Amino acid sequence: MSHDSHGHGGHHELSFARKYVFSVDHKVIGLQYMITSMIFLLFGFGLMLLMRWQLAFPGQAIPFIGRLFPADLAPNGVMSGEFYNTLGAMHGTIMVFLGVVPLAVGAYGNYIMPLQIGAPDMAFPRLNMMSYWVFLPGGLLMLGSFLMPGGAAQSGWTSYPPLSIINPGQTVWILAMVLLITSSLLGAINFIVTTINLRAPGMTLDRLPVFCWAQFVTAILLLLAFPPLEAAAILQLMDRVAHTSFYMPKDLIILGTHYAGSGGGQPLLWQHLFWFLAHPEVYVLVLPPMGIVSEIIANNTRKPLHGYKTMVVSMLFLGVMSFLVWAHHMFLSGMSPALGNFFLVTTMIISVPSVAILTCLIFSLKGASIRYNVPMLFALAFLPLFGIGGLTGLPLGLTVTDIYLHDTYYVIGHFHFVVVTGSIIALLGGTYYWFPKWFGRRMNDKLGLIHFWGSVICMCGIFLPMFPMGLAGASRRLYDPTAQMHNMGVQGLNVVSTYFAYGLALFQLPYIWNFFHSMFRGEKSVENPWQATTLEWACPSPPPHGNFEKTPRVYRGPYEYSVPGRKTDYWPQSDPA
Amino acid sequence: MTTITMDNADTHSGITNAKLGVWLFLASEVMLFATLFTTYIVLRMGATSWPWGWDALNVPLATLNTAILISSSVTIVMAYAKAYDKNVGGFRFWMLMTLLLSFGFLVVKAFEYGHEFALGIGPSTSVFYAVYFTMTGLHGIHIIGGIIVNSALLYMSYCQEDWEHPLFLGRVEGAGLYWHFVDIVWIFLFPALYLL
Numbered sequence: 045m046s047h048d049s050h051g052h053g054g055h056h057e058l059s060f061a062r063k064y065v066f067s068v069d070h071k072v073i074g075l076q077y078m079i080t081s082m083i084f085l086l087f088g089f090g091l092m093l094l095m096r097w098q099l100a101f102p103g104q105a106i107p108f109i110g111r112l113f114p115a116d117l118a119p120n121g122v123m124s125g126e127f128y129n130t131l132g133a134m135h136g137t138i139m140v141f142l143g144v145v146p147l148a149v150g151a152y153g154n155y156i157m158p159l160q161i162g163a164p165d166m167a168f169p170r171l172n173m174m175s176y177w178v179f180l181p182g183g184l185l186m187l188g189s190f191l192m193p194g195g196a197a198q199s200g201w202t203s204y205p206p207l208s209i210i211n212p213g214q215t216v217w218i219l220a221m222v223l224l225i226t227s228s229l230l231g232a233i234n235f236i237v238t239t240i241n242l243r244a245p246g247m248t249l250d251r252l253p254v255f256c257w258a259q260f261v262t263a264i265l266l267l268l269a270f271p272p273l274e275a276a277a278i279l280q281l282m283d284r285v286a287h288t289s290f291y292m293p294k295d296l297i298i299l300g301t302h303y304a305g306s307g308g309g310q311p312l313l314w315q316h317l318f319w320f321l322a323h324p325e326v327y328v329l330v331l332p333p334m335g336i337v338s339e340i341i342a343n344n345t346r347k348p349l350h351g352y353k354t355m356v357v358s359m360l361f362l363g364v365m366s367f368l369v370w371a372h373h374m375f376l377s378g379m380s381p382a383l384g385n386f387f388l389v390t391t392m393i394i395s396v397p398s399v400a401i402l403t404c405l406i407f408s409l410k411g412a413s414i415r416y417n418v419p420m421l422f423a424l425a426f427l428p429l430f431g432i433g434g435l436t437g438l439p440l441g442l443t444v445t446d447i448y449l450h451d452t453y454y455v456i457g458h459f460h461f462v463v464v465t466g467s468i469i470a471l472l473g474g475t476y477y478w479f480p481k482w483f484g485r486r487m488n489d490k491l492g493l494i495h496f497w498g499s500v501i502c503m504c505g506i507f508l509p510m511f512p513m514g515l516a517g518a519s520r521r522l523y524d525p526t527a528q529m530h531n532m533g534v535q536g537l538n539v540v541s542t543y544f545a546y547g548l549a550l551f552q553l554p555y556i557w558n559f560f561h562s563m564f565r566g567e568k569s570v571e572n573p574w575q576a577t578t579l580e581w582a583c584p585s586p587p588p589h590g591n592f593e594k595t596p597r598v599y600r601g602p603y604e605y606s607v608p609g610r611k612t613d614y615w616p617q618s619d620p621a
Numbered sequence: 622m623t624t625i626t627m628d629n630a631d632t633h634s635g636i637t638n639a640k641l642g643v644w645l646f647l648a649s650e651v652m653l654f655a656t657l658f659t660t661y662i663v664l665r666m667g668a669t670s671w672p673w674g675w676d677a678l679n680v681p682l683a684t685l686n687t688a689i690l691i692s693s694s695v696t697i698v699m700a701y702a703k704a705y706d707k708n709v710g711g712f713r714f715w716m717l718m719t720l721l722l723s724f725g726f727l728v729v730k731a732f733e734y735g736h737e738f739a740l741g742i743g744p745s746t747s748v749f750y751a752v753y754f755t756m757t758g759l760h761g762i763h764i765i766g767g768i769i770v771n772s773a774l775l776y777m778s779y780c781q782e783d784w785e786h787p788l789f790l791g792r793v794e795g796a797g798l799y800w801h802f803v804d805i806v807w808i809f810l811f812p813a814l815y816l817l
Contacts, residue, residue, distance in 0.1 A: 167638045232649075236645055237638050237642050240634050244632065245631070247632050267645060267649050269652075270649070271652035272652055272653070272655075275654075275656035276656065282751065286743070288748070288751035289745070290660065306745060308668055309664065309748055313660060320656075
């Protein structure tokens with residue numbers, strides 16, 4: 045089939061609204077996702093800064109802005125328990141569903157993937173636009189829930205019943221989630237069809253860049269894992285609105301009164317359904333960043349990735365296995381030992397492909413003359429830091445150790461090392477790498493270095509103290525850590541962690557300034573500034589509507605660097621000679 | 622490597638984008654309803670008592686509805702066959718029949734719901750009724766979605782340009798796939814809720 049969607053390319057001037065607001069161009073939609081999700085990330089980060097104050101200095105008024113909060117949230121500027129719970133629930137929800145996933149998939153996937161496969165656009169451009177315009181109201185509704193009567197959700201991002209059925213704010217959370225899930229489903233269908241049908245001639249599957257493979261597996265996970273959460277959310281909505289009892293057991297006593305519903309439901313059912321989504325979701329958070337890191341490492345080591353096939357097979361295997369490990373989040377919720385052993389074994393198995401991917405990336409560095417530019421620094425930082433995140437997860441997959449560690453700060457440290465020093469580090473590095481593609485200009489290197497070192501050091505400063513705190517038994521859900529005597533020994537670490545969190549906020553300022561300043565005033569970039577081989581660099585920067593002047597033809601694999609006998613050390617995929 | 626052609630047989634599945642998209646959408650729908658059936662099984666296994674469908678629900682009406690839905694699956698295939706033959710009159714007739722049958726399904730369902738509400742039975746009565754109302758309600762929403770799509774196709778067949786559009790047949794096929802899926806869901810719902 046020919047790329048007949050070329051037909052809509054560049055004949056007529058579009059109005060401002062059609063060009064930048066209701067655009068069907070995957071690049072504009074990608075940037076819309078990027079700006080929106082970065083704002084959401086910043087907001088979610090801000091919620092965490094408030095929580096960190098409370099954890100380090102419980103009972104003290106929040107400085108400067110404490111008095112601005114309504115008295116029921118923060119009387120005299122001191123955070124209330126309910127407010128803390130709301131912040132916790134919304135921080136998790138916003139970071140995962142409004143921040144990292146839309147940034148990794150909606151922004152990077154949307155912008156880069158069609159370019160890397162040599163397609164003029166996504167398979168369904170209008171559906172793509174609709175994904176964004178369902179995502180945005182979902183996100184705004186989620187944020188708007190702070191201002192609604194009853195406030196925002198306060199039952200954790202996991203929304204375990206019966207708490208989530210009783211607490212205020214949850215109904216809006218569910219409605220917003222349904223919008224976000226719908227958006228993800230539309231996007232996932234689009235990504236899969238695009239990857240299957242729109243690859244340029246010669247772009248066979250074994251020539252597909254690792255980033256595209258990562259997006260492809262991610263889309264499949266989103267397609268199959270989100271509907272169960274949608275169903276589970278509908279049941280929770282029924283429990284709240286129609287007073288059914290899907291998740292409410294019989295004869296529940298709440299604050300001394302008998303729960304009015306019929307009972308007969310099972311709270312554990314929600315946990316199973318939720319984690320059936322949320323474990324694949326972990327790989328949704330991690331796979332696209334792995335793809336970004338692979339691209340940057342191949343480009344800056346100037347040699348082919350070590351074990352391309354191993355990495356692709358590992359990603360596919362990760363995708364399949366991620367549906368079989370969900371209950372390791374629930375060892376403490378209670379399950380038969382046989383079932384626990386099953387999930388223990390599958391969890392140990394799923395660590396193998398993750399280690400394989402990381403090992404391939406580390407081996408790719410061997411013998412390379414590495415270019416230490418800013419994106420490469422982020423990619424290199426990803427390797428050990430994501431490694432810490434992954435390896436600290438192993439004791440949590442073993443039932444015996446998990447029972448001790450599960451409700452402690454150790455878990456917070458573990459998954460933040462995965463998502464923050466893993467995913468977010470890679471996503472930040474990705475902006476430096478692809479910025480010239482998006483805007484035809486480069487980001488400032490000096491500011492980039494400040495941002496890099498500041499962020500990495502602060503991130504480690506925030507999350508490393510959580511491991512000893514967790515081992516000392518500090519509960520991860522307490523609003524006031526000083527309420528338990530055994531926490532007092534490690535309370536100093538909470539203060540350290542908080543100061544580093546404020547440091548991290550400070551070190552994002554050069555990044556934000558760099559991003560917007562470089563967008564308009566940055567040093568002009570050439571078409572292929574990194575001398576890269578993949579197809580996204582074979583079209584102008586920024587690419588025009590329809591991307592490629594004529595459909596590129598692909599002659600070789602994605603990482604043909606330093607091929608012996610060639611004058612240049614890179615051999616673009618679309619170069620016929 | 623000799624000529625640069627638009628031929629990309631090695632990178633194209635040969636299935637149209639729309640059809641692939643519909644199949645993927647149905648895959649996600651399978652996961653949605655599979656979750657609900659799992660919920661049904663888990664709640665029923667854990668329940669101390671569970672009413673027998675024959676006692677609690679109206680089996681004859683549901684049987685009628687099953688017949689209606691199966692017939693509508695036949696009529697939509699007929700509509701597709703007529704569209705394939707470029708027979709616009711035949712297409713309109715069979716599409717209209719499909720729509721009438723789907724409205725018939727909703728009317729029967731409304732009588733069923735109405736009778737239950739009149740007896741004071743609702744989703745909050747027991748877990749059984751919660752499952753029953755949620756699953757049949759969600760299925761009903763899917764029926765309404767199908768009615769919207771099928772009506773749009775019927776409407777489009779009155780516009781020469783749309784009817785002769787090269788993608789029209791594919792759209793009918795997609796709608797047919799979806800309709801069969803909605804039908805199959807009911808084929809599972811009927812025994813699970815009414816007969817077992």
